[in-house]
Amino acid sequence: MTTAVVICPGRGTYNKTELGYLARHHDDKGALLAGFDRLRVEAGQETLTALDGAARYSVAHHTRGDNASALIYACTLADFLSIRPDIEIVAITGNSMGWYSALACGGALSPDDGFGLVNTMGTLMQERLIGGQLVYPHMGEDWRADPARKEALLALVAEIDAREGHRLALSIDLGGMLVFGGDEAGLAAFAAAVEPVDGRFPMRLANHAAFHTGLQAPVAEQARQRLSAAMFGQPRLPLIDGRGAIWWPGATRIDALWDYTLGHQVVAPYDFTRAVRTAALEFAPDLFIVPGPGTTLGGAVAQSLILCKWKGMDCKAAFHERQQAEPLLVAMGMEAQRNLATGEGD
Structure with missing residues (x-):
């Protein structure tokens, strides 16, 4: 069986070319998306269906924290649920906001609670927009x-x-x-x-x-008042956070996971490079799968693998040579690679 680490994308990945991503790839997940739309309506916000189905993409509108975060989370989780069953997912990590998506993909949060976390944080960031x-x-x-x-x-x-x-x-x-x-x-x-x-x-x-800096302390404090540790549970899969630390199934302190997510993760630097290095060296997967939306995270994953000399790679040419011979990085936002993760069209 093929093994894989899943790497969830963060902000800045739902752009003009991603408009309609949910409609194109996930018309089979109507119940999941309808639930997210209901939560948005209850919060007095525009639905994901309307945002994803807009006639044209608007930088001012679609990149707002309260809109972008929810869209990206929904695309990521839906893609994660589309990964073919013969791929064994051995760990999950993510970049920045992708940590919240990783929590849901890994089972530490339910899909709705993960959406609530993402939507709350995106809204607080947008309301304050500090730095x-x-x-x-x-x-x-x-x-x-x-x-x-x-x-x-x-x-x-x-x-x-x-x-x-x-x-x-x-x-x-x-x-x-x-x-x-x-x-x-x-x-x-x-x-x-x-x-x-x-x-x-x-x-x-x-x-x-100014994500992941001390300037976000007011956002972290407000989030801790709104979001309870009761929404968190034991992960089903190992989770690698923005320090490169691993949260193991059955051995995770729930209060510590809540504290990290709404504390350190908000106000301290996020070391994505180290998270990928931990994923590679500790789990040695056959594949690194980056769910959508977007394709921009793939370069950072490849560079992180080069920095830890994974499989002897030390430069861009070495990575591309390895990738062409036997793909080790699959970006689900790329049509040419998507079927490697989903089996669509096989």
Whole structure:
């Protein structure tokens, strides 16, 4: 039997090309999606059916935290439920908001409770929208490790954060990218200090708050007041969090899982690179499966595998050679790869 680690995507993955994703791929999951729509109506929010079925994609509307988070969670969970039964899922992790999806996919939360968690956090983030995020690479185009460059960028961030009236910190260690969160002064200072790369970076992320930094302490506190530990349970599958720590079935302290999810996970850096390394080295799966929506997380997964020299890979060319010979990364948001996970069309 093929073994797999599932890696749930976070914010920024439901974009223009993903519009209609639920309708295209999951018309067989009407009951699940109707339940999510009911929860949205009860909260006075637009339904996922309406958002996914909109005539056109709107950056201002679809990337709002209260809309994007719910859409991404629904797509991820529905894709997870579509993975063919002859694939043995040995562990689950995710990037940033993807941790919440991982909790539901792994059984620590019911689908509805997972949706409630995601929708609550997305709404709180949008209501407060404290600070912002930007992305900058520390790897070159060849995806070779460059520790000195990474250290220099982190030192620059620490120096900016020490300035009066500036807040800036690492938000996500994302494979070959670093995501930084901060206030306007901190983000502007970083953007002014670094060289532009590929005409894209430093890239400011639309409708993103300063996730995974101390600026989100008010959001974490409000979430802890609204969301009870009673909604959590023992996971059915091992879960790898944003520190690279593993939560094992039958050995998880529920109060600690709640505390991490609505504490450290909100206000401290999220080490996605380490989570993928743990997944590879501890579980040695045949495949890494990234559910939809979107395809942007695949590069970060590949870069994270390169950074831990998985299967001897040390650069982009080595990864592509391995991927072409025998796929080890499957992105369900890519039509050409989707059937490898679902068996659709076989």
